[in-house]
Amino acid sequence: MFCTRAPVSTRAAWLSLLAAAGLIAACNKSPTPTPGKTPAPAALPSAATATQKPSAAKPVDPKAAATKPAQGARAAAKAAGTAEGAAKPETAAKPGKPSKPPVVAKVGGYAPDFELPGVDGQTLRMSSYKGRVIVLEWFNPDCPFVKNAHTKGPLKDMARKWQAKGVFWIAINSGAKGKQGHGLERNKRAVEEYGLDHPVLLDELGVVGRSYGADHTPHLVVIDGLGKIQYLGALDNLPFGELTEPGAKPTHYVDDAIEAVLRGQAAPVAKTASWGCSVKYAK
Numbered sequence: 001m002f003c004t005r006a007p008v009s010t011r012a013a014w015l016s017l018l019a020a021a022g023l024i025a026a027c028n029k030s031p032t033p034t035p036g037k038t039p040a041p042a043a044l045p046s047a048a049t050a051t052q053k054p055s056a057a058k059p060v061d062p063k064a065a066a067t068k069p070a071q072g073a074r075a076a077a078k079a080a081g082t083a084e085g086a087a088k089p090e091t092a093a094k095p096g097k098p099s100k101p102p103v104v105a106k107v108g109g110y111a112p113d114f115e116l117p118g119v120d121g122q123t124l125r126m127s128s129y130k131g132r133v134i135v136l137e138w139f140n141p142d143c144p145f146v147k148n149a150h151t152k153g154p155l156k157d158m159a160r161k162w163q164a165k166g167v168f169w170i171a172i173n174s175g176a177k178g179k180q181g182h183g184l185e186r187n188k189r190a191v192e193e194y195g196l197d198h199p200v201l202l203d204e205l206g207v208v209g210r211s212y213g214a215d216h217t218p219h220l221v222v223i224d225g226l227g228k229i230q231y232l233g234a235l236d237n238l239p240f241g242e243l244t245e246p247g248a249k250p251t252h253y254v255d256d257a258i259e260a261v262l263r264g265q266a267a268p269v270a271k272t273a274s275w276g277c278s279v280k281y282a283k
Contacts, residue, residue: 114126114207119200124199135170174210
């Protein structure tokens with residue numbers, strides 16, 4: 001108590017006496033108060049801190065420790081666009097079958113233009129004949145329906161009759177390679193066999209035929225001078241000279257449509273379901 005509470009004036013005398021008695025060390029270890037201030041008592045430990053055991057360090061999971069640097073490495077590699085974290089290139093799509101062109105030909109709409117090679121060695125573009133009435137006939141020289149129509153039926157002289165009145169007639173074979181009636185040489189012979197004096201074009205890929213919705217031979221399209229389709233469908237309702245519907249009135253759809261268009265009128269029947277052999281398109 002002499003070390004902490006004695007006045008300053010007398011403390012020096014006491015220190016000399018205590019030093020002589022060997023007690024000076026105890027006074028030197030005590031804090032020296034600042035004059036005019038009472039030192040705060042030392043805080044006592046609470047019950048919680050007094051009884052709390054020091055926590056042991058948690059063991060480190062070796063897998064987690066190994067994962068963190070690996071994740072960091074991958075993130076860095078991904079940012080740089082290299083190493084194992086780099087994004088994998090997209091797998092190229094496997095080539096598949098080419099999609100079929102959609103049917104775009106519609107009655108009242110513009111006829112799809114096309115350019116095809118003819119059996120005479122000349123390439124024909126349909127739009128070159130815009131301003132004239134055009135008839136498209138899907139053709140297969142070995143189809144029984146076509147043979148009958150061209151040898152005994154109305155197609156024997158129909159094209160020639162209308163061409164004399166300014167109509168431009170085009171036959172198109174959309175058969176694929178190896179199919180019935182396909183090929184340049186076969187169609188050249190057909191021109192002679194059937195006495196054709198109008199162009200016969202080859203559409204081996206079937207793009208033109210499909211765009212016009214041609215599904216049978218014969219299938220016919222009548223186009224007016226403005227390039228708009230006025231008729232799509234069957235030649236008539238008399239395949240092989242027999243009515244498609246018993247008791248129905250014989251109707252020559254194509255003849256009637258051409259006649260009406262030449263007069264500047266709409267076809268009396270604008271669309272029908274064609275009959276005949278299926279067009280032998282490439283698969």
